[in-house]
Amino acid sequence: MESRSYHDPHSMKESAVLDVKPLRSLAPMLPASLGQKSTFCPSNAPPFVCVTPLGSFATASAYPPGFCPFFSSVGSPQDLNQIPVEHPSYLNEENGFPRASGGTTPPAFYKEAVIIDSSGKTTKRFSNYSTFPADSSATESSKRKKNKSRQSLADSTLLPSSHDPRESVEVVLSTFDALRRRLMQIDDAKKLRPDLKAGSIMMSNDLRANKEKRIGPVPGVEVGDIFYFRIEMCLVGLHSQSISGIDYKTISFVDQEDSVAVGIVSAGVYGNEEDSEDTLIYTGQGSSNNDDQKLERGNLALEKSVRRANDIRVIRSAKDPSITNGKIYIYDGLYKIHESWVEKGKTGFNTFKYKFLRQPGQPDGIAVWKRIEKWKENPSLRGNMVLSHDLSSGIENKPVCLVNEVDYEKGPTYFTYSNTVGYPRSISSVKPLQSCMCPSACLPGDANCSCLRQNGGFLPYSSNGILVSRKPLVYECPATCQCLINCRNRVTQVGLHLHFEVFKTRDHGWGLRCWDAIRAGTFICEYTGEIIDGIRSINFDEETDYVFQPMYSDPDFKWNYVPELLEETGNVDLSETPKLLSFVINSKNNGNIARFMNHSCSPNVFWQPVLHDHGDDRYPHIMFFAIKHIPPMTELTFDYGRRPAEMGNHMNPQREKKCLCDSVKCRGFFI
DNA sequence: GATTGCTCAAAGCA
DNA sequence: CTGCTTTGAGCAAT
Numbered sequence: 133m134e135s136r137s138y139h140d141p142h143s144m145k146e147s148a149v150l151d152v153k154p155l156r157s158l159a160p161m162l163p164a165s166l167g168q169k170s171t172f173c174p175s176n177a178p179p180f181v182c183v184t185p186l187g188s189f190a191t192a193s194a195y196p197p198g199f200c201p202f203f204s205s206v207g208s209p210q211d212l213n214q215i216p217v218e219h220p221s222y223l224n225e226e227n228g229f230p231r232a233s234g235g236t237t238p239p240a241f242y243k244e245a246v247i248i249d250s251s252g253k254t255t256k257r258f259s260n261y262s263t264f265p266a267d268s269s270a271t272e273s274s275k276r277k278k279n280k281s282r283q284s285l286a287d288s289t290l291l292p293s294s295h296d297p298r299e300s301v302e303v304v305l306s307t308f309d310a311l312r313r314r315l316m317q318i319d320d321a322k323k324l325r326p327d328l329k330a331g332s333i334m335m336s337n338d339l340r341a342n343k344e345k346r347i348g349p350v351p352g353v354e355v356g357d358i359f360y361f362r363i364e365m366c367l368v369g370l371h372s373q374s375i376s377g378i379d380y381k382t383i384s385f386v387d388q389e390d391s392v393a394v395g396i397v398s399a400g401v402y403g404n405e406e407d408s409e410d411t412l413i414y415t416g417q418g419s420s421n422n423d424d425q426k427l428e429r430g431n432l433a434l435e436k437s438v439r440r441a442n443d444i445r446v447i448r449s450a451k452d453p454s455i456t457n458g459k460i461y462i463y464d465g466l467y468k469i470h471e472s473w474v475e476k477g478k479t480g481f482n483t484f485k486y487k488f489l490r491q492p493g494q495p496d497g498i499a500v501w502k503r504i505e506k507w508k509e510n511p512s513l514r515g516n517m518v519l520s521h522d523l524s525s526g527i528e529n530k531p532v533c534l535v536n537e538v539d540y541e542k543g544p545t546y547f548t549y550s551n552t553v554g555y556p557r558s559i560s561s562v563k564p565l566q567s568c569m570c571p572s573a574c575l576p577g578d579a580n581c582s583c584l585r586q587n588g589g590f591l592p593y594s595s596n597g598i599l600v601s602r603k604p605l606v607y608e609c610p611a612t613c614q615c616l617i618n619c620r621n622r623v624t625q626v627g628l629h630l631h632f633e634v635f636k637t638r639d640h641g642w643g644l645r646c647w648d649a650i651r652a653g654t655f656i657c658e659y660t661g662e663i664i665d666g667i668r669s670i671n672f673d674e675e676t677d678y679v680f681q682p683m684y685s686d687p688d689f690k691w692n693y694v695p696e697l698l699e700e701t702g703n704v705d706l707s708e709t710p711k712l713l714s715f716v717i718n719s720k721n722n723g724n725i726a727r728f729m730n731h732s733c734s735p736n737v738f739w740q741p742v743l744h745d746h747g748d749d750r751y752p753h754i755m756f757f758a759i760k761h762i763p764p765m766t767e768l769t770f771d772y773g774r775r776p777a778e779m780g781n782h783m784n785p786q787r788e789k790k791c792l793c794d795s796v797k798c799r800g801f802f803i
Numbered sequence: 804g805a806t807t808g809c810t811c812a813a814a815g816c817a
Numbered sequence: 818c819t820g821c822t823t824t825g826a827g828c829a830a831t
Contacts, residue, residue: 325826328813335814362825366814374814376823399824417823429816429822456805457827 296796297352300341301368306760308334308367309652310693313600317576317590318698331363331374333697342369345381347394348443348466355465355495358649358763360452362397362461370463371395371447378417378430385440393433393469395445396488397461409490409499412446412467415477416484424482431484438469438486446488448498452649455596460649462763464497465490500765504647523634524549524724529627532725533647536636544634544642547678550722551627553753554662565747567612573619574609583609583621597623598653599740599757601692602708606755608744623655624742624755630656634728637767640792644728644768649761656737656756656768659726661719663751678720678727680754682713682739683773685799691738691759710741715751726756731802732769734795736762739770769793772802 312330319326334340342350346369353370365371373379379395396414416431425431437444443466452458467488477483507513511521514535519542522531527549534543568574568583576591578584584591586607593599597620599606609621617626631647650656659680692706719727729737736759741752756770791802 325812327826328811332813363813372815373823375812375825376815378823455827459825 297341298354299352299796301352302760304334304339304341304367305364306652306691307339307694307697308364309760310601310691311697312361313594313598313653314693314698316594317600327361327363331361331367334367337697340367340369345369345372345379345394347381347383347392348445350445353463355463355497356500356763357463358761359447359461359463360458360651360761365397365447365461370445371397373397376417376430378433379445380430380433383440383442390436390440391433392440392442393430393437393444394442395447396434397447397449399449399459399461409502411470411490412448412488414486414488416486425484427484434469434484434486435472438472441468443468443491444488446490450498450501450649452651454651462498462501465494467491500763504764507647519543524551527551528724529629530631532628533631533633534635535633538636538638541636544728547720547727548722549724550660551658551724553658553660553717554722555751556663556665563747564612565607565610565743565745567610568614570609570613570615570619573615574613574621583607583613587621591621593620593623594653595620597655598651599623599655600653601706602738602740604707604710604741605749605752606740606742608742610744610746622744624658624753625744628657628725630654632657632725633765634725637730640730642728643730644725645765646762646768647764649764650758652758652760654758656758657724657726659717659719659739659754659756660724661717661722661727664716664718666714678718678723680717680719680726681773682710682715682741682754684709684771685774686771686797689738689771710752713741713750713752717754726754729756730767730769731772731789731791732793732795733771733791733798733802734793735770736760736766737768737770774799774802 308330311333312326315324315326315329341352350368350370353368359365359370362371362374366374371379377397377399378393380391380393382389382391398412398414414434416425416434417429418425418431427435446464446467448462448464450460450462452460467490470487470489472484472486474482475485511518517535517537518533519536520534522528523534524532528551536542566582566586568581570578570581570583574581574583574591576584588603590600592601592603592606592608608623608625609615609619613619615621630650633645633647634642635645637643646656661678661680690708692708695706737756738759739754739756742755743749743752745753762768789802791798791800
């Protein structure tokens with residue numbers, strides 16, 4: 133149990149978790165004018181206002197509504213000569229779905245959505261797309277069903293009843309990844325490729341967005357978005373080649389048809405690609421080991437794109453440090469090919485080279501990654517924006533940076549950094565958690581492992597520590613187990629493994645973000661503080677800015693896989709909601725990075741109850757996990773929830789805070 | 804720990 | 818309908 137005054141890196145004195153006495157006041161450290169009563173931003177101002185989950189990208193979008201890639205970005209007369217006569221499908225699409233064949237019918241997506249609730253019952257929810265002709269996609273689906281024993285689920289399940297392309301893309305990605313995680317859990321021997329298997333299931337059920345290729349931006353995909361598998365980019369229509377690096381499409385231009393490139397993946401496999409933020413030297417395709425590259429297919433399309441000067445989406449890649457040989461794909465926005473040439477490769481054969489230039493005015497993509505790399509090499513680069521290099525004073529495995537890039541406030545209100553939870557009384561001895569006898573590590577499928585049995589027969593985490601499914605309660609191995617601390621069933625006990633940063637937001641106080649890319653299902657952190665027994669003991673009229681309440685407010689939020697897609701129905705317990713927890717955690721005086729996480733109605737983080745050091749399921753640990761893939765430096769947010777109706781009388785309506793998130797799902801207010 | 808080689812892959816194009 | 822092209826992702830060995 134450790135807790136330390138966050139501002140005092142020299143003090144190694146430890147205090148008991150419930151000792152809330154300040155070790156030292158914050159004020160003496162600050163210039164007189166910047167004390168706790170700072171006029172710039174009073175430290176007792178409510179720091180919690182909602183934030184857009186898209187960060188600055190949302191407002192800084194380079195593409196206003198109605199954006200046409202051929203008319204805007206580079207508006208030279210030369211470009212205008214190259215406008216295609218008939219605009220192909222990429223224009224005027226209001227949603228992320230392909231047009232039905234024929235072109236005049238509305239997009240062919242779901243007539244209704246089937247919601248699978250926690251009890252396993254299915255309920256139908258009709259979308260508001262009432263004008264949709266019943267079977268305008270008949271040709272499509274009959275083609276599809278020809279050699280499929282399973283019916284397509286796309287028109288009957290899953291996809292949200294929303295016209296928001298962003299939401300469609302996110303549902304596709306989340307459905308895919310949940311499926312992938314489950315496949316990995318079922319077949320831990322890894323005889324199959326879970327990504328390909330899951331991708332194939334998605335494809336055969338037509339669970340994809342932006343099926344039709346297009347030039348320019350892809351609805352619902354934003355610059356900076358990250359992907360962990362090539363197939364993910366296929367499913368959302370960003371890059372339709374599952375393996376090949378060059379994606380191309382035949383377009384009708386003024387003079388004639390041409391097959392031009394629409395996107396490339398620069399995975400660095402051919403080497404010698406220039407590594408600058410706005411330029412990229414890309415090598416054409418074809419094995420350069422035993423023959424000259426030929427001017428056909430992708431290479432030919434790139435060559436045509438040099439003359440047509442059309443926008444080309446560029447996906448760059450980076451190493452995923454959490455996995456051996458792991459790769460992350462980063463959508464870096466639109467580029468144009470500036471020039472091309474032929475060059476002798478290392479093996480002496482001709483290769484095609486293409487110089488890509490990034491179109492100006494786009495949000496940062498790979499630039500964010502490069503910036504972070506520089507900070508890691510040289511921490512002094514950010515100068516006096518960094519208020520503390522480690523807010524946790526060494527308590528956490530990884531330092532927690534404290535920065536302010538927007539004003540002169542020198543830090544959040546005083547608190548004691550503590551990475552453990554304080555209980556009102558000792559409960560650890562009351563009810564110990566059952567422990568297993570597994571030597572060194574718990575293994576999947578081991579019927580003798582009691583920890584596995586408690587979790588329903590499956591390890592709750594995959595081999596790389598990713599949470600597979602949300603459940604009412606996750607049972608990790610307690611210290612009394614024979615297995616070691618690196619056992620796969622101890623993911624949340626080992627502390628932080630990401631480089632976090634507490635930062636001052638522009639309009640809603642302090643927030644939390646991360647230097648590292650975070651894959652969906654990754655453990656973020658625990659919510660620490662003092663546990664206060666019984667919600668009713670909290671006076672809601674008083675300050676609740678740093679109080680965590682275990683509440684749910686989005687009954688439609690589903691993170692787990694859809695069992696129908698695996699023909700796995702009935703016998704699987706997929707309930708995600710924990711039973712009502714009647715405690716709150718107060719982190720006002722003691723807390724960790726979790727206390728800085730702001731609310732959003734479209735969050736990227738959720739909480740999951742976990743037991744590991746005691747067996748009292750009334751007081752589980754509150755652990756946060758990533759809902760989706762989160763690019764570096766994106767603010768981390770979770771849904772603060774809504775107080776149950778029964779609590780209404782205890783609430784002062786004025787305590788409700790106005791939510792500023794730009795989410796289409798924004799509820800307007802939160803606790 | 805980082806790199807290399809090996810294997811079996813799926814989707815879209817021709 | 819089928820073969821061809823592409824090189825991804827995971828793993829074992831170095």
